[in-house]
Amino acid sequence: MSFVGRSEAERREMLQRIGAPSLEALWAAIPPEFRVRGSLPVDAPLAEYEIARRFAQWAESNADANHYACFLGAGVYDHFIPAALRSLLSRSEFATAYTPYQPEVSQGTLQSIFEYQSMICELTGMEVANASMYDGATACAEAAHLAIGATGRRIVLVSEGVHPHYREVVRTYAAAGSFEVRDVPLERGATAVPALKRLLTPEVAAFLWAQPNFEGIVEDGLALTEATHAAGAYSIASADPVALAVLQPPGKDGADIVVGEGQPLGVPMGYGGPLVGFFSVRKSDVRRLPGRLAGVTVDLDGRRGFVLTLQTREQHIRRERATSNICTNQGLMALANTVHMALLGAQGMREVALQSMEKAHYLARRAAQVPGVSLANGEAPYFREFVLRLPGPAAGFLRAAEKRRILAGVPLERFDRARSQEILVAATEKRTREEMDRYVETLAEWARRPAKAKVEEAACRS
Amino acid sequence: MPELTLRERSVKGHRGPRLLPLDVPQEGAERLLPAERLRGDAPGLPEISEPAVVRHFVNLSVLNHHIDKAIYPLGSCTMKYNPKLNDEMAQLPGLQAIHPFQSEELSQGALAVIWELHQWLTAIMGMPAITTQPAAGAQCELTAILMTRAYHVAHGNPREEVIVPDSAHGTNPSTVNQVGYRAVTVPSGPDGCVDLNALKQEVSGKTAALMLTNPNTLGIFERQVGEIARIVHEAGALLYLDGANLNAMVGLASPGAMGFDFAHINLHKTFSTPHGGGGPGGGVLCVREDLAPYLPTPVLERSGDRYSWNYDRPRSIGRVHSYYGNFGMLVRALCYVKSLGTTGLAEVSREAILNANYLKARLTEAYAPSHEGYCMHEFVLSASRQKARGVRAVDIAKRILDFGMHAPTTYFPLIVDEALMIEPTETETKASLDAFAEVLLTIDRETREDPERVKRAPTQTPVRRLDEARAARKLTLTWRDLEAERGDA
Numbered sequence: 001m002s003f004v005g006r007s008e009a010e011r012r013e014m015l016q017r018i019g020a021p022s023l024e025a026l027w028a029a030i031p032p033e034f035r036v037r038g039s040l041p042v043d044a045p046l047a048e049y050e051i052a053r054r055f056a057q058w059a060e061s062n063a064d065a066n067h068y069a070c071f072l073g074a075g076v077y078d079h080f081i082p083a084a085l086r087s088l089l090s091r092s093e094f095a096t097a098y099t100p101y102q103p104e105v106s107q108g109t110l111q112s113i114f115e116y117q118s119m120i121c122e123l124t125g126m127e128v129a130n131a132s133m134y135d136g137a138t139a140c141a142e143a144a145h146l147a148i149g150a151t152g153r154r155i156v157l158v159s160e161g162v163h164p165h166y167r168e169v170v171r172t173y174a175a176a177g178s179f180e181v182r183d184v185p186l187e188r189g190a191t192a193v194p195a196l197k198r199l200l201t202p203e204v205a206a207f208l209w210a211q212p213n214f215e216g217i218v219e220d221g222l223a224l225t226e227a228t229h230a231a232g233a234y235s236i237a238s239a240d241p242v243a244l245a246v247l248q249p250p251g252k253d254g255a256d257i258v259v260g261e262g263q264p265l266g267v268p269m270g271y272g273g274p275l276v277g278f279f280s281v282r283k284s285d286v287r288r289l290p291g292r293l294a295g296v297t298v299d300l301d302g303r304r305g306f307v308l309t310l311q312t313r314e315q316h317i318r319r320e321r322a323t324s325n326i327c328t329n330q331g332l333m334a335l336a337n338t339v340h341m342a343l344l345g346a347q348g349m350r351e352v353a354l355q356s357m358e359k360a361h362y363l364a365r366r367a368a369q370v371p372g373v374s375l376a377n378g379e380a381p382y383f384r385e386f387v388l389r390l391p392g393p394a395a396g397f398l399r400a401a402e403k404r405r406i407l408a409g410v411p412l413e414r415f416d417r418a419r420s421q422e423i424l425v426a427a428t429e430k431r432t433r434e435e436m437d438r439y440v441e442t443l444a445e446w447a448r449r450p451a452k453a454k455v456e457e458a459a460c461r462s
Numbered sequence: 463m464p465e466l467t468l469r470e471r472s473v474k475g476h477r478g479p480r481l482l483p484l485d486v487p488q489e490g491a492e493r494l495l496p497a498e499r500l501r502g503d504a505p506g507l508p509e510i511s512e513p514a515v516v517r518h519f520v521n522l523s524v525l526n527h528h529i530d531k532a533i534y535p536l537g538s539c540t541m542k543y544n545p546k547l548n549d550e551m552a553q554l555p556g557l558q559a560i561h562p563f564q565s566e567e568l569s570q571g572a573l574a575v576i577w578e579l580h581q582w583l584t585a586i587m588g589m590p591a592i593t594t595q596p597a598a599g600a601q602c603e604l605t606a607i608l609m610t611r612a613y614h615v616a617h618g619n620p621r622e623e624v625i626v627p628d629s630a631h632g633t634n635p636s637t638v639n640q641v642g643y644r645a646v647t648v649p650s651g652p653d654g655c656v657d658l659n660a661l662k663q664e665v666s667g668k669t670a671a672l673m674l675t676n677p678n679t680l681g682i683f684e685r686q687v688g689e690i691a692r693i694v695h696e697a698g699a700l701l702y703l704d705g706a707n708l709n710a711m712v713g714l715a716s717p718g719a720m721g722f723d724f725a726h727i728n729l730h731k732t733f734s735t736p737h738g739g740g741g742p743g744g745g746v747l748c749v750r751e752d753l754a755p756y757l758p759t760p761v762l763e764r765s766g767d768r769y770s771w772n773y774d775r776p777r778s779i780g781r782v783h784s785y786y787g788n789f790g791m792l793v794r795a796l797c798y799v800k801s802l803g804t805t806g807l808a809e810v811s812r813e814a815i816l817n818a819n820y821l822k823a824r825l826t827e828a829y830a831p832s833h834e835g836y837c838m839h840e841f842v843l844s845a846s847r848q849k850a851r852g853v854r855a856v857d858i859a860k861r862i863l864d865f866g867m868h869a870p871t872t873y874f875p876l877i878v879d880e881a882l883m884i885e886p887t888e889t890e891t892k893a894s895l896d897a898f899a900e901v902l903l904t905i906d907r908e909t910r911e912d913p914e915r916v917k918r919a920p921t922q923t924p925v926r927r928l929d930e931a932r933a934a935r936k937l938t939l940t941w942r943d944l945e946a947e948r949g950d951a
Contacts, residue, residue: 001801003543003734004813005891014820014892018836026815026836027714029683034719036808041585045803048547055797058575059556063568072561075784082479084516086553092530093523096544098737101536101871103930104923105527105863107465109739112522115468118940122506128939131740134597137784145640165784172758172780175608176641177620218499246491248501261784271572272562272785273597274742286937292740296944297933304464305925309933315600315636316874320645325636328598328730331740342468342515343478346507351481354491361494362486381495402568410563433485 001045065269067405069435071363073385073426074214074410075136075163076272077264079242079352080430085266085339094335099292099328103307104299109331110306113294116338123244123341124237124258125251126280131292132334133277133326136261137169140208140238142279142290142324143257144170147206147234148179149323150288155204159184159191159224161213162238164415170208179205189217189377189387193227200231206257208236211250212243215377215424216360216385221253229254241265241278241337243383245353257281266340267333276333287313290324355429356384359436363427364388366440372447376422385426387412391447392454394423399457400446406439464925465521469941472508479512506941525924526739527868533890533898537840537871537883538631538679540709540731545801548734548794557793562785566770572789573769576762579796583746586799586807587725588718591754593761595787596745599706602726603637603673605747608779609724609756610671610700611641616777621670621699627656629680629875631706634673643670650877654680654833656690665697675704676711676720677838679875679883681818683710691721700724700753708732709887710815710839713808723750729788732810733795744791758782813888814839817895821886824899828906832878840885842878843870853909853916855880860927861908861919865901 011023020026046054070078089095093108100106100113113131120129133139144156156179158167167183174181184196184207191209200207207228212218225235237250239260250258262276263269281289287310295309315322341349364386368375372391390397394411401408409423427436446454491500510518527534534541552558560572580592596602607624614621623646624638635645648664651657655678665672672694677683684690694701703717703725709732711717717725729735729744737743749757759778760771771786799807815838822831822841832842845855859869859882871883886895908916920926938944 001803002806002809003545003802003889004809005889006813010892011816014816018816018819018823020819020836023812023816026819027683027812027838029685029836029838030715031685031688034687034715036588036714036716039804040713040807042582042807043800043803045806046800048801051547051797051800052551054800055551055554055557055575055793058571059554061571061574062556062560063564064555065559065561066555068564068568070561070564072563074563076562078559078561080479080481082512084479084512088516088519088523090549091520091523093526093528094519094739095549095736096529097526097739098534098536098539098541099740102527102859102863102869103928104860104920104925105525105868106739107525107924108519108522109526111465111467111525112519112739114939115941118467118469118942119507121940121942127942134601134742135784137781138597138601163784165781168759168781169783172608172782173604173640175779176611178640178642218495220499222498244501245505246500247495248499249505252501268558268790269561270558271560271569271789273783273788274790275784276742283937286939293939295933296938297929299926299928301926303925305928307928307930307933309930309937309939315632317632318636319632320635320639322632322636322639325600325604325633325640326598327600327631327633328728328737328743329741330597330738331742332736332738333742335739339515339519341507342510342518343512344507345472345476345478345509346504347509348478348481349507350504355481355484357491357494358484358486358488361489381499383495398565402565407561407564407568414563429481436486 068407069405069431070407071425071427072407072410074424075261076269077426077428078269078430079264079428081266082343084343085336088339089332089336095332100308107306110294112335112338114306116334117294119338119341120278120280123241123249124239124280125249126258127283128286129278129280130289131294132329132331133279133291134330135275135277136238137166139259139277139279140166141170141173143236143259144179144206144208146257146288147236150285151205151234153203153205155180155182157182157184157199157204157207159209160186161191161215162208162210163214166238189215189380190219191224193223197227200227200233204231204233206234206236208238210238211247212240212383215387216382217377218247218381218383221248221250225254242353245349262333262337265337267336274330274333276330276337288323289313291326291329352429356427359431360384360386360427363436363439367443370440370444370447373443384428385424388423388425390421392451393420393458396454396457397443397446401442404438404442406442408439467941468508468510468518471510471514471518474509476509476511478510478515532867533894534868535870535884535886537885538706540885540887542734542887543889544734544736545798548797551797552790552793570769573762575796576792577764577769579792582799583727584748586712587748588716589725589748590751591749591757593747593757594792595758595783596747597783597788598741598743598745599726599728600633600637601782602745602747603633604640605758605782606702606724607637607641609753612756612779613753614670622668624670625664625672628877629678630673630675631704634704654682655684655686658686658689662693665693667697669697669699671700671702673702673704675706677707680832680842681837681840682833683838687720707839710811712810714811723753729791729795734798735791735794742788742791744788744795810888817886817888817890821884821895821899825902828903840883843882844878845880845882848909849880851909851913853913855882857916857919858882858905861905861916862901863920864922867898867901
């Protein structure tokens with residue numbers, strides 16, 4: 001296969017125009033010892049239908065959410081994606097354009113970014129949002145970086161209720177020595193406010209928390225933010241955008257930066273990527289914002305138009321003094337968020353959130369009635385995700401559920417070896433009562449198995 | 463008439479796609495959550511029917527220039543054709559509706575895709591170890607410079623500086639600063655390449671790394687790269703290849719052979735994944751064997767027929783992404799390399815170089831090239847002659863838009879006056895290059911005969927020149943700002 005349209009005659013004609021004796025003469029500057037000798041050690045080209053056959057085989061060997069009832073969450077959720085969204089996103093005009101460097105021929109992208117910024121602010125209760133970050137994790141890291149710069153302090157507190165991977169990414173970014181990270185523990189699933197207050201010393205630049213948090217618990221954002229502000233630090237919330245259709249937005253709690261993962265808004269789970277991070281602040285911090293920003297202006301005839309603005313914050317202008325090194329972002333995924341929110345609208349967004357919450361509670365209550373099974377965080381209020389404590393190693397139950405085409409939860413042992421009997425379970429509006437009843441039935445059958453059998457089944461998994 | 467915003471189109475009571483009615487007993491948000499944790503008012507999202515939403519975005523979309531419409535010669539952005547099969551494969555439910563935390567047993571197909579892509583890319587780069595976790599090129603830079611720091615710390619001293627040539631992309635110095643190093647600039651010599659004497663003066667025991675773009679942003683191959691590698695390595699520092707211009711080398715030259723310790727790949731450039739109006743990109747970082755322990759966690763491993771993620775990486779810099787990177791872009795890139803195979807890959811750089819040289823040859827009668835001689839996959843023209851007639855690079859760029867084509871990158875690299883940086887890529891036909899050349903020659907004629915016409919441009923685009931200064935002065939960044947400005951709020 002080739003995507004080059006070139007005849008031998010054209011090639012000759014072009015070389016003649018260049019005045020080059022041969023094609024090879026054009027790259028004479030590459031010393032011979034650095035050239036590829038012969039051909040690369042890779043396969044011969046394949047025809048489209050053969051490629052399609054191979055990818056279909058790979059696709060079929062994965063468990064996908066069309067064939068399994070997916071109760072996995074932990075940052076990536078199986079929400080409904082409208083067909084109209086897929087159709088719009090596949091348009092070449094959006095997909096094959098780049099960063100709108102020439103605004104006169106990029107108004108589609110620029111206005112979409114403006115709409116995106118607007119809707120993110122409506123959800124988060126903030127005043128300014130950028131055009132997107134790579135994902136929720138890097139948005140948290142960049143938020144920490146912003147707070148360090150704004151306060152001149154060097155410690156960032158992070159709640160243990162923040163996604164463990166996000167915490168890892170924040171630590172990776174901090175490892176450069178620009179700031180230090182300290183953990184704030186949970187108590188019955190929610191951030192422990194007394195511990196937070198103890199840790200909030202005058203060197204603390206920011207406190208990063210999640211709404212709802214990794215265990216699904218709805219945090220008291222107001223209490224967390226008030227404590228943080230009392231110490232003169234930034235309150236940074238990492239929020240779930242679906243939850244924000246019903247929960248008090250962190251912006252209303254007084255948070256200074258609200259970031260999060262946009263995947264639940266119309267982006268496929270995609271084995272965890274591409275995702276999209278959102279990033280919103282108050283106007284007073286707009287000049288510290290990382291990434292692209294679209295704004296309204298007028299053209300020579302006075303017509304409304306959109307441009308990238310405050311570009312002097314960015315790396316291509318400011319170089320080593322830029323607010324961030326981000327260049328390419330997740331534009332098309334931000335567009336997915338925009339189209340998704342436009343299609344579902346105020347009512348639809350609220351319904352998705354409410355149905356997910358109702359279903360999660362339906363499942364949690366029935367699951368917790370199975371003898372030996374309980375909710376790890378007791379009565380703490382949760383949104384569409386909860387932690388189940390099981391009467392035996394979780395691996396065995398997850399395997400039994402997989403056999404019945406249920407992806408039953410994320411084992412918390414992944415993040416904490418001591419939690420081998422706990423799983424994180426999510427429900428979205430897509431899960432049916434039938435699937436949830438099958439889930440509970442499978443759980444009850446497994447829970448009845450003798451303890452020894454449970455341990456053996458779990459062991460044969462790994 | 464400009465396209466209305468979604469908010470301006472909103473009509474109370476209109477609805478888009480519906481959900482099924484709730485099939486479990488309803489308890490109500492007020493019973494499930496404490497009242498003070500619920501939001502008082504509904505989020506101010508628009509209420510629009512599905513057909514109206516579709517029209518809104520279709521009407522917006524046609525205001526964009528894009529690669530499926532016409533040439534998009536943005537230098538260093540590699541705007542090549544994005545094969546349709548790639549998208550189709552990435553959208554297979556078994557590769558798209560899959561969760562990052564489903565068990566490895568139920569993800570073997572996804573892992574096989576990543577594994578196979580790794581084999582292709584390491585072979586192309588001539589480098590042994592790889593991660594595809596970074597989301598974009600700039601994040602590869604960050605990952606590599608963090609690894610540089612970890613490497614030097616392990617050798618007893620983190621060092622202080624990272625050297626970047628003055629022709630480098632802004633992401634380089636910005637990354638260096640973000641990782642807590644000092645960016646030191648080395649000048650380019652008259653030939654456009656790194657000035658070796660200046661480099662020798664800058665390199666010292668403080669140097670942690672040198673970030674080199676090869677070919678550089680002038681489209682010139684750094685022919686002294688072997689010597690540069692020797693100088694850098696002798697000082698105990700590491701050599702990073704910014705792979706922004708890899709399209710000039712695929713199948714033709716080997717970064718591994720040149721002595722690079724790190725090399726990044728932008729899948730959205732060289733490996734044809736769509737640019738998406740700004741992203742997603744796809745970041746790949748290849749490294750020398752002894753740097754592999756510092757790669758981000760997890761790394762993919764294979765044992766017999768089974769693939770698994772290895773999280774036990776005590777020397778790793780840690781994670782840089784929530785999960786495993788932009789997987790959908792990896793699927794597309796694998797589809798692309800399998801389509802091209804050995805023969806197609808060899809063609810990429812050769813034809814990209816031919817196209818750039820042909821276009822350069824056609825344009826140098828009217829525009830001053832930054833440097834004489836053959837270029838690699840891109841070249842830089844200076845609009846200095848046109849500037850003498852009162853027309854600047856920005857005017858020429860805007861005038862190009864009137865002909866339904868996209869402008870080159872302008873005012874970059876910074877070391878060329880009135881720069882127009884042109885990268886046609888291999889997927890443009892001769893006819894397309896000729897048409898673009900004719901447009902630029904016409905514009906040059908206009909700068910002599912009717913310069914005002916160029917300075918007034920564009921006039922054929924959906925909007926005319928936009929007042930960027932006003933946008934920055936009077937920040938209007940959301941619907942609410944727009945309403946406040948109009949006095950509706």
